[in-house]
Amino acid sequence: MRRSVLLAAVAGLVVLGAGLHLEAGDQDRERADLLKAFQQMRDEFRRKLPNPKITEREPGFPVSKSPYAGKKVKTMDSREVGDVVSKFKPKKVQAGGQTVTAKNIVKVWATVDDDTKVHLSNYKWKRKQSFYLWFETALPVKIALYQEHPDKPASKNKELVLPQKDYPASFDVVQPGKPYRLPIEMEMDDDNKDEHMIIAIMGVGTKVEPNLTPDEKDGRRYTAKSANDYRSDVDEFFRAALRKNLEWKTSNKRVNLRPGQDPGSRASSRSADDVAIIAAGQDQSGFIKIVLKKGG
Numbered sequence: 001m002r003r004s005v006l007l008a009a010v011a012g013l014v015v016l017g018a019g020l021h022l023e024a025g026d027q028d029r030e031r032a033d034l035l036k037a038f039q040q041m042r043d044e045f046r047r048k049l050p051n052p053k054i055t056e057r058e059p060g061f062p063v064s065k066s067p068y069a070g071k072k073v074k075t076m077d078s079r080e081v082g083d084v085v086s087k088f089k090p091k092k093v094q095a096g097g098q099t100v101t102a103k104n105i106v107k108v109w110a111t112v113d114d115d116t117k118v119h120l121s122n123y124k125w126k127r128k129q130s131f132y133l134w135f136e137t138a139l140p141v142k143i144a145l146y147q148e149h150p151d152k153p154a155s156k157n158k159e160l161v162l163p164q165k166d167y168p169a170s171f172d173v174v175q176p177g178k179p180y181r182l183p184i185e186m187e188m189d190d191d192n193k194d195e196h197m198i199i200a201i202m203g204v205g206t207k208v209e210p211n212l213t214p215d216e217k218d219g220r221r222y223t224a225k226s227a228n229d230y231r232s233d234v235d236e237f238f239r240a241a242l243r244k245n246l247e248w249k250t251s252n253k254r255v256n257l258r259p260g261q262d263p264g265s266r267a268s269s270r271s272a273d274d275v276a277i278i279a280a281g282q283d284q285s286g287f288i289k290i291v292l293k294k295g296g
Contacts, residue, residue, distance in 0.1 A: 031262070034105065034127065035273055036273050042176045048084050053080055054074055054076060055074070055075045055077070056073065056075075057075070058168075060221035063168055068181070068183040071168060074173055081204045088139075090102055090282075093280050095251060095279070098249055105279065110130060110131045110276065112131045118131070119268070121159065124294070127190050128187055131278060132181050132185060139284070140205075142159060142174065143201055143206060144162060145160075145198075145199060146158050148196040162183075163230065163234070167183045173204055176277075194291050202285045203283075212226045246286035247287055248282075248287065249279065249280055251265070270290040
């Protein structure tokens with residue numbers, strides 16, 4: 001995928017619970033239960049922290065003129081959020097046919113054309129088709145987008161696409177209950193190859209949360225160096241997460257089914273809940289792998 005931009009995810013796909021068989025009805029129930037757990041976790045956070053502190057800082061350098069680039073970066077108080085989240089009791093859910101003691105749950109989908117919402121793996125993508133990527137979380141996180149290039153050596157095939165310092169909104173904290181659109185329009189490559197993306201997720205208030213450093217002379221702004229350091233911190237976390245296999249379980253990878261079959265979901269809809277890939281993490285931070293399949 002291209003920029004517009006496209007990301008890639010780790011190409012390898014995890015086979016979950018090879019000996020476990022789930023009936024179709026159980027798999028549909030799994031999706032419904034994941035959505036319910038997401039809503040409960042999100043609402044619990046809102047009750048415990050109804051008015052979180054939000055800080056906004058401007059970049060101290062020129063940025064993209066795109067209407068979606070953002071003019072300021074929104075952050076939350078890491079200590080305040082960490083104190084609240086540390087008291088959360090993880091929720092036991094089924095994701096991908098496995099029991100997950102979830103410390104957070106997120107949803108991911110895309111929009112195309114007239115704002116039609118689509119499932120990233122079940123929708124049949126066309127060559128050069130453009131789209132926006134959307135993300136929603138039950139608990140505050142920061143995210144990064146990677147594209148994987150399967151034809152390159154493993155040590156060089158994962159490209160950090162976002163955040164970019166030209167797009168201040170790409171550094172924003174993703175707040176619970178507020179769907180977040182990544183600020184770059186993406187475009188599929190002009191070929192018939194499936195495309196791969198990875199979304200890295202870093203919990204606010206955790207040790208791996210990246211942070212921008214305010215300018216020493218003007219605390220309302222951050223510097224280009226700070227943005228570059230942030231990207232380096234993100235990449236350091238991501239490489240460590242790959243080594244530790246901190247991949248979150250998703251509704252999109254089911255036992256005895258091909259990756260991309262997400263029972264109970266739709267390929268397209270006006271409702272995000274119909275098309276979202278739902279992911280549950282046993283850690284507050286980790287990553288999600290997604291394959292976008294061409295066929296349109």
